Amino acid sequence: MAGRALAGVRVVEMGQLIAIPFATKLMADMGAEVIRIESCARMDGYRMAGFYKQDASGDYWNRAVNFHEQNRGKRSVTLDLTKSDGLETLLDLIAVSDVFAENFTPRVIRNFGLDYEDLRKVKPDIVMVSSTGYGHSGPWSGFGAIGYGTEAASGLASVTGYADGPPAIPELPYADYTAGEHTVFAIMAALMRRAVTGRGQLIDVSQTQTLTATAPDALMDYAFNGRVGAPSGNRHRVWAPQGTYRCAGEDRWISLTVRSDDEWAALCETLDRREWIGDPRFEDGLARLGSHDRLDEMISEATRAWDAGKLQAALQAVGVAAGAALDGKGLLFDEHLNERGFFEVVEHAEGSGVPPLPYASRPWKFGATPGRIDHAAPSLGEHNEDALGGLLGFSTERVREMEEAGVIGTAPAGGLPRVESNDTLMAQGRIVRWEDDFEEQTRARFGGG
Amino acid sequence: MSGALDGIEVLDLTHHVAGPYCTKLLADFGARVTKVERPGSGDPARRMGPFAGDDPHSEKSLPFLYLNTNKRSATLDFKTDTGRALLKRMAAGADLVVENFRPRSLPAARLSYSELSAVNPSVVMVSISNFGQTGPYRDFEATDIVEYALSGIQYIFGDNDREPLKHGFDQAQYKAGTDAAAAALIALYHRAMTGEGQWVDVSIQECIATGLRDTTSAFTYTGAVKWRRPNETGDLPRSPVATKDGYIVPIAFGGAGWNETVEFLGSDALRDERFSTAEGRMENAAEVDRILRETFAQYEKSDLFHRANRVRGLIYGLVQDSAELYENPQYEHRGYFVEVDHPIAGKGRYPGAPFGMSDTGWSVRSHAPLLGQHNVEVYVEEMGLSMDELRRLTAAGVV
Numbered sequence: 001m002a003g004r005a006l007a008g009v010r011v012v013e014m015g016q017l018i019a020i021p022f023a024t025k026l027m028a029d030m031g032a033e034v035i036r037i038e039s040c041a042r043m044d045g046y047r048m049a050g051f052y053k054q055d056a057s058g059d060y061w062n063r064a065v066n067f068h069e070q071n072r073g074k075r076s077v078t079l080d081l082t083k084s085d086g087l088e089t090l091l092d093l094i095a096v097s098d099v100f101a102e103n104f105t106p107r108v109i110r111n112f113g114l115d116y117e118d119l120r121k122v123k124p125d126i127v128m129v130s131s132t133g134y135g136h137s138g139p140w141s142g143f144g145a146i147g148y149g150t151e152a153a154s155g156l157a158s159v160t161g162y163a164d165g166p167p168a169i170p171e172l173p174y175a176d177y178t179a180g181e182h183t184v185f186a187i188m189a190a191l192m193r194r195a196v197t198g199r200g201q202l203i204d205v206s207q208t209q210t211l212t213a214t215a216p217d218a219l220m221d222y223a224f225n226g227r228v229g230a231p232s233g234n235r236h237r238v239w240a241p242q243g244t245y246r247c248a249g250e251d252r253w254i255s256l257t258v259r260s261d262d263e264w265a266a267l268c269e270t271l272d273r274r275e276w277i278g279d280p281r282f283e284d285g286l287a288r289l290g291s292h293d294r295l296d297e298m299i300s301e302a303t304r305a306w307d308a309g310k311l312q313a314a315l316q317a318v319g320v321a322a323g324a325a326l327d328g329k330g331l332l333f334d335e336h337l338n339e340r341g342f343f344e345v346v347e348h349a350e351g352s353g354v355p356p357l358p359y360a361s362r363p364w365k366f367g368a369t370p371g372r373i374d375h376a377a378p379s380l381g382e383h384n385e386d387a388l389g390g391l392l393g394f395s396t397e398r399v400r401e402m403e404e405a406g407v408i409g410t411a412p413a414g415g416l417p418r419v420e421s422n423d424t425l426m427a428q429g430r431i432v433r434w435e436d437d438f439e440e441q442t443r444a445r446f447g448g449g
Numbered sequence: 450m451s452g453a454l455d456g457i458e459v460l461d462l463t464h465h466v467a468g469p470y471c472t473k474l475l476a477d478f479g480a481r482v483t484k485v486e487r488p489g490s491g492d493p494a495r496r497m498g499p500f501a502g503d504d505p506h507s508e509k510s511l512p513f514l515y516l517n518t519n520k521r522s523a524t525l526d527f528k529t530d531t532g533r534a535l536l537k538r539m540a541a542g543a544d545l546v547v548e549n550f551r552p553r554s555l556p557a558a559r560l561s562y563s564e565l566s567a568v569n570p571s572v573v574m575v576s577i578s579n580f581g582q583t584g585p586y587r588d589f590e591a592t593d594i595v596e597y598a599l600s601g602i603q604y605i606f607g608d609n610d611r612e613p614l615k616h617g618f619d620q621a622q623y624k625a626g627t628d629a630a631a632a633a634l635i636a637l638y639h640r641a642m643t644g645e646g647q648w649v650d651v652s653i654q655e656c657i658a659t660g661l662r663d664t665t666s667a668f669t670y671t672g673a674v675k676w677r678r679p680n681e682t683g684d685l686p687r688s689p690v691a692t693k694d695g696y697i698v699p700i701a702f703g704g705a706g707w708n709e710t711v712e713f714l715g716s717d718a719l720r721d722e723r724f725s726t727a728e729g730r731m732e733n734a735a736e737v738d739r740i741l742r743e744t745f746a747q748y749e750k751s752d753l754f755h756r757a758n759r760v761r762g763l764i765y766g767l768v769q770d771s772a773e774l775y776e777n778p779q780y781e782h783r784g785y786f787v788e789v790d791h792p793i794a795g796k797g798r799y800p801g802a803p804f805g806m807s808d809t810g811w812s813v814r815s816h817a818p819l820l821g822q823h824n825v826e827v828y829v830e831e832m833g834l835s836m837d838e839l840r841r842l843t844a845a846g847v848v
Contacts, residue, residue, distance in 0.1 A: 005639035018662065030635050050663060052670050065663045065670045116807070133764075135805070138782035143758040144702075148687045149766025152698045157689060158770035159617035162607070167689040167696050167768050168614055170606035171678055177660035181627040182803050188634030189453040189478050193809055195641050196456070201808035209785060212774065213803040214470070214623035215616075220511035221499040222771035223786075223797045229771060234594055234615055237498060242594055244603065244612045251676075253613055255598035321590035323599035325613045327674050331601035331658060332665040336586040342655055343665070357669045363628035363656040365581070367562075368647035369639055422673050428731065429609055429679030431667070438672030 004031020005369040009191065011099040012037060012090070013074070014114075016044045018147065018173055019131045019207055020103040021070035022180035023187070028073035029362055029371040035075045035097070035387055037090060038380060040409040046070060047380070049418040052354045056417040062379040063354055069377075072346055072359060076378035077387045078408050081112050086407045090114075092392050095122040098194075099187055103131040105144050116202040125200040127190040131183055135206030145207065147173025154211035159218045161231030168231065171430075178214060179207035181363075240288035241295045244325060247308035251432060254308045256315060256322040264288065266318040270311075271302040327432065332358065333445060340365075345446050348376045355439070356448030381410035450810030452479015457637065460536075460543035461485065461520060464492045466619045467577045467653060468549030469516040470626025471633065475545075476519035477802070477811055483539065483827060484517065484818065488524040488846055491820040492517075501794040507820065508793040512619075514817045515799055518789065522818035523827040524848050528558050532847045536560060538832060541568045544640075545633055549577040552587050562648040571646040573636040577629045581652030591653070596621035600657035601664055609677040624660070625653040683730035683737040685710060689768050690742065692750040698766035699745070699757070706762075713760055716744045791816040824848055 009032040015021040021036075021044075028034040038044065046066035055063070077093070079086040094100050100119055102109060109115060109130065116128045130136060133145020134153070151157055151169045161168035186203045194200055212219070218229035234255070236242040242257040258264045261284060268276045276282055276298070281291045288295060303311060308324035315322035326334060337343065343358035354376075362371050388394040388402070402408045422434045435441065457480040461472040469484075469492070476482040486492050494516065495507040502509065527536040537560070540546055546565060548555060555561050555576075562574045576582060579591035586599070597603040597615040607614035629651045636649055667673040678688060689696035701710050707730070711719045718740045723729050730737050745753070750767060757765035774780060775798065783805075786798040802811035828834045828848065842848040 003639070003643065003645075005635050008642070022660070026631070027635075050670065054671055065666045069663060069666055134779050135783055138779045140779040144764040145766065146700060146702060146764060148698050148700055149764055152689060152696070152766035152768040155769055155771060155774045156616060156620070157696075157698075157768050160614070161689075162611065162614065166691060168607060169688055169698070170602060170614075170616075171675065171687075172602075172605065172662045172664070174616075174660070178624065178627070181624065181631060181660075184631035185474060185627065185634060186804050186806070188631060188638055189809075190806065192457075192634060192638055192641065193453040195638070197808075199808055201806055204805040204807070206783070206804065209780075209783075209801075210803040212785075212800050214620065214627065215618060216515045216800045217499065217512055217618045218771045219774060219800050220515055220797065222775065223799070224501040224511060224794070225499060225503060227499070229617070231617065234612070236592070236594075239592070242592070244594070244598070244614075246612070251609075253598070253604075255594045255603065255613075255615075257592040257594060259592070316589050319590055321592045321595045323589075323591070323595040325598040325603045326601045327604045327676075328601060328661075328664040329668045329674050330604075331661075332668055334599075336580060336584045337655070337658065339584045340581055340652070340655075342658065358665070360659050360661070360665060361655075363625070363651060363659045364632040365650040365652075366632070366636065366647055367649065368645055369636075422671055424731075425673060428682045428684075430676060430682075431673040432609070432676040434671065434673040435668075436672060438668055442669050 003369050005366060006030045006032035009033070009099070010097040011035070011101055012093050012097045014102040014104065016103060017046060018070060018176035019179045020101050020183065022177060023183035024101055025070055025072060025074065026184050026362060027187070029373060031369070033075070034073065035077055035093060035383070036071060036378065038076055038078045039080065040078050040380065040411065040413045041080065043380070043412050043415055048415055051417065051419065054419055054421060055353070056419045059379070059411070060417045061412055062349070062352060067377055069359060071377035073374045074378060075383035075387060076381055077384055078381040078410065080407050083405070083407050085402060085405065087112060089388065089392070089407070091122045093387065094119055094126060096391060097123065097126070098191065099127045099129065101129045101187070105132060106130070106136050106141055125194055125198060127187060127194060127200045127203070129183060129187055129203040129205060131179055131205040131207060133207050135209065136204040147176035150175040150208045151211060153208045154215060155219060156211055156215040159229040159231060163231060163233040165231065175207055175211045179205055179210045182210040235292060238285065240285055240292055241299060243296055243299065245300045245303040247303050247306050247311060249307070252308045253325040254303055254311050254322055255325060256320060258288070258320065263320050266320050267315065270314050270318055270320070271299070273302055343446065344373045345448050346373050346376045347448070349379060355443070357442065358446045379410070380412070381408060384408045384410070453806060453809040454479040457481070457545065458543045459483065460539050460546045462546065462548035462550070464549065465494050466512065466516065466622035467625040467629070468547055469494065470623050471575070471577065471629040472520065472547050473516050473518060474627065474630040475633065477813070479809065482520040483823070484520045484522050485525050485527070485536065486522055486820060488526050488848060491524070495820070501797070506793065514791060514794055517817035518799070518813045519815055520818055521823035521827065522821055523824050524821040526847050527560060529847050531842065533559060537565070537568050540565045540572060543569065543572060545637060546572060546574045547629065547633065552578050552582045566646060571640055571644055573633060573640055573646050573649070575629050575633045575636070575649045575651060577625050577651045577653065579652070580654050582650045593619050593621045596653050596657060600654045601661055602657050605664065605675050605677055607677045609679050613677060621653050621657055625651060625656040628656045681734040681738045683734035685741070690745045692745050692748050692753060695750040696768035697745065697750045697753050698768065700764050700766065702762055702764050709760065709762055713757060713763055714744050716740065719744065787813055789813050789816050793819070821848070
C-alpha cells in the first residue's frame with residue numbers, strides 16, 4: 001500500500017463547525033492522526049441537526065450529516081475541560097502531539113488556560129493554530145463570527161449580487177472553507193519550518209483576512225483608482241456575453257462565457273441564430289458588452305428549448321466555455337467527477353442505521369501518496385479508551401473513574417436535536433424537491449449497503 | 450524576520466490567477482519563486498484589468514501586481530529546443546514546479562511530470578487545471594462562471610426565483626490556488642521526511658465541490674436537493690439586509706433565537722403573538738419579512754453590528770465595501786494593508802497577510818517583477834550563461 005504523506009503527524013483538534021474541522025479532515029485524509037476533543041455538555045452544533053433520514057431518535061448525535069462530512073477519518077475523545085482532570089488530560093494529549101488546532105473565540109481559549117504560552121510549557125515545539133472570525137488582536141477580536149458574517153466583512157459580498165440588488169452570499173458558510181484551505185497551508189508551512197529549526201509557533205488565522213486575500217480586485221481598484229465596486233450579477237468585466245441562461249425543464253440553467261469573436265460566431269451557430277453574427281450591435285467584445293441587457297434576453301429566448309446538458313456538450317464541442325448549473329444530485333451523479341473517483345464511499349458504524357454513503361473527497365490527487373477516507377466520523381467519545389489508555393497509558397481503572405466522574409462520556413449532557421422535515425424545507429423554499437427513492441438511487445450508483 | 454518557507458526553490462510555470470495565487474502564497478511566506486513568462490507578452494494576467502490609473506499597460510495590471518509579489522521573472526520560450534533544455538536545467542534545481550496549463554500543453558512541449566522527474570527524481574510538481582488531468586471534461590473550456598455551474602455552488606447561490614449567481618471576480622481560481630499551495634506543502638513535507646517526490650493533480654471543479662456543505666449529502670441523507678435563497682421565510686435571512694446606511698447579515702446562533710432577536714431589535718410589531726412560533730412566522734412570512742425589513746432600515750449598520758456582538762448568540766456580520774475596508778479599525782490594528790512601491794505602477798496599499806505566524810513572517814520583499822526583470826540574475830549569475838549567450842537567446846526570441 002502506498003505511504004501516507006502526513007504519516008506520523010498528530011493533531012489535537014478542538015474545532016467546531018467548519019473552519020478548523022474542514023482543515024484537519026483534509027489532513028486526516030492525507031494520513032495525519034487527528035484527535036477531536038469534544039464536550040458532552042456543549043456538543044458541536046453539527047451533531048445536533050441534519051440526521052440520516054431525519055431520524056432524531058436514539059443516538060442521533062452520531063448520525064448527523066455535517067458532522068460526518070467534516071470529521072471523517074478522525075478520532076473522538078470527550079473531555080470536560082471545566083474539570084481539572086479533563087484539562088490536564090488535554091494538556092497530556094497536546095504534550096504528545098505536533099499540532100493543536102482550535103476555532104473558539106480567544107476568550108474561551110484564554111479562560112481554559114489554553115493560550116499558546118500555556119501549551120509551550122507542556123510541548124515546547126507545538127504548532128498551535130487559532131482560527132477566529134477577525135483574528136486574535138484588535139478591536140474586533142472578541143467578536144464571534146460564522147462564515148456568513150465574515151464573508152460580509154471581507155469585502156467580497158459588496159461586489160457580489162444581482163446588478164440591481166443587495167450584496168449577496170451563497171447558501172453556505174463559504175468563508176469558513178476559504179479559511180480552512182488557508183489553514184492547511186499555514187499548518188504545513190509551520191511544520192516545514194519546524195522540521196528545519198525545531199521550533200513551533202502560533203498561527204493566527206483571521207477568517208475574514210483569508211477571504212479578503214482572495215478578492216483583491218476591487219480593493220486594488222480602490223487603492224489605485226479610488227473606485228468603489230458594486231455587484232454586477234454574473235457578468236465579466238471584459239468578456240461578453242457571460243451569463244446564466246434558462247434551459248428546458250424545471251429550474252435548469254446553463255452558464256457560458258464568450259471570450260472572442262470566433263466564440264461568438266460559434267455560439268450563434270449552435271443556438272441557430274446565424275443572423276446575430278453580422279449584427280453590428282454585437283460585432284466585437286466592446287459592442288457586446290454595451291448590448292449585454294439585450295443579449296441576455298435574446299440568448300435566454302434561444303436557450304429556453306435546450307436541455308442544459310445537451311447544450312453544454314454542443315457548445316463545448318465548438319470551443320465555447322459552457323456548463324450546466326448542477327444541483328446537489330446532479331453533482332453527485334456527474335459523470336466526470338465519478339470517473340475521477342471524486343466521491344468516496346464510507347462505511348458507517350455497525351448498528352448506526354446509516355448505510356455506506358459517498359462523500360466529496362479532496363481538492364487534490366497525489367500520485368505517490370494518494371489520500372483516502374480511512375473511516376467514518378467517530379461517534380461521540382468513541383476513542384476515549386484508545387487515546388487515554390493506548391496513547392497516554394492511563395489504566396483501565398483510571399479511565400473508568402474519569403467516566404464515572406463525568407470527565408469523559410459517550411452521550412450528550414444537554415441540548416436537543418433539531419429536525420427540519422423535508423416538508424417544512426419545501427414549504428420554506430429551501431430545497432427545490434426531494435426524492436423518496438434516494439437510497440435506491442445512491443446504492444445503485446455507489447454500491448454498498 | 451525569516452519566512453517559514455525560506456530555502457524552498459519554486460519553478461513557477463503559472464499564469465492568469467489560480468497558479469499565481471498558489472505561488473504568491475509560497476513566495477510571501479519565504480519561498481524563492483522564479484516565474485517563467487513567455488517572451489514579449491508575458492503572463493496574460495498582465496493584460497487583465499483593472500489597471501493602475503486605468504492605463505492598460507502590461508506593468509500596471511492590478512491583479513497581476515497583487516498576484517506576483519516576491520517573485521522573479523525570467524522569460525523563456527520553452528517550446529524551442531534550447532528553451533526546453535534551459536527549462537529542464539531550471540527544474541533540476543527546483544524543489545517544486547507549479548503549472549496551470551491545459552492538461553495537453555506540457556506533454557506536447559515534452560515537459561510532462563515524467564520528463565521533469567527524469568532530470569529531478571525528487572521534484573514535486575503541482576498541476577492545476579479546470580477539471581483535472583483525467584476524465585471526460587478534461588479538455589473542456591472553462592471560465593470562473595462555468596466552474597461555478599459545474600461544481601454545484603451556483604445552483605445554491607442567489608434568489609430561487611431568479612438565475613443562479615456567482616461571486617464577483619475570480620473566486621474559483623483563488624480557491625484552487627489556495628488548495629494547490631496546501632497540497633504543495635503536504636507533498637514537500639512528505640519529501641522532506643522520505644525523499645520521495647510526486648505529481649499532484651488539482652482540479653478547480655473539485656476544489657469548489659469539496660467545500661459545499663451538505664449539498665450532495667442532503668440527497669444521500671434525506672433525498673433533498675438544496676436550492677437558492679427563498680424570498681420569504683418568516684425568519685432572519687442569513688444574507689445581507691438593508692439598514693439605514695448599508696447592509697448587515699443578521700445571525701442568531703447557538704440557541705439564541707427569535708425572542709433574543711425581537712428583544713434586540715426592540716420592535717413591538719415583531720412581538721405579535723402570531724409570530725411567536727416558527728410555524729406562525731412561516732404562515733405570516735410576508736408580513737414578518739416586511740416588518741423585519743422596516744425594522745432593520747431604522748438602524749445604522751455599525752451600531753447594529755457592535756451592539757449585536759455584545760448579546761450572547763447574536764453574531765451579526767457587517768457588509769463592507771472597499772473604501773470601508775481601508776478604513777476598518779480591525780484591519781488597521783492588524784496592519785493588514787501594506788504599501789508596495791512599483792517602478793511603473795507606483796505606490797499602493799495592497800491586501801496583506803491572510804494569517805499571522807508568530808515565529809516567521811509574511812512580507813513583501815519585492816514588488817511584482819517587470820517582464821524578464823531577472824533574466825540576467827537567473828540565466829547568467831545562477832545558470833552560468835555568458836552575457837553573449839543571453840543576448841543571442843534574446844535576439845532569437847528564446848528569452
